[in-house]
Amino acid sequence: MPPERPPEWVLARRRQVGSFIRGARQDADVTQEGLALRAGIDRQTLNRIEQGHASARLDSLILIADALGVPLSHLVRD
Template identity: 65%
Template structure:
């Protein structure tokens, strides 16, 4: 019988929040609202908010779209 899933370890959550912080900082530096960045990245504003807050683990495709919408290298976000 498989062990119950207790979610990701704390260190993963910490790094997820750090990615969200970098996305938020880049968005603010570009003077974009969450709504505008979400539009540019082809996603929902609430989904972007969950990523910035570290509550959601974005797929790599989503991170690529966010980086492209911000005109920054993906590596600067992750």
Template identity: 55%
Template structure:
């Protein structure tokens, strides 16, 4: 049985996803190109950007590197 995360967690995931989407666009990368650089598929990138998926720290580090920004910028409050 899976327990739904609290509303504040979902709100933070949405905010992080929006920052990832903005960083990807600023880096002029498609979801497919970002996925290739990180080692995930474009559907996973989409799910992360729209807060459907909960990315691992390894994936977040890869996204930050691929977009050329510090990880802290993606996950800041």
């Protein structure tokens, strides 16, 4: 049995977080590859997070925020 799909509002927030990550990365003038290397995560995983296709683990969010030099709250704000 496939896993249940999250509600649409959760998917919308996931896309919003991905957008905040992409914006912070672009503000830092860093490529996805560069950020993935700095954060120690797979580039494809980062791409899926930025696109909102994958949920980011808390550890990944912490690594991304640290690699960008921004507070974690900057990436998950309302």
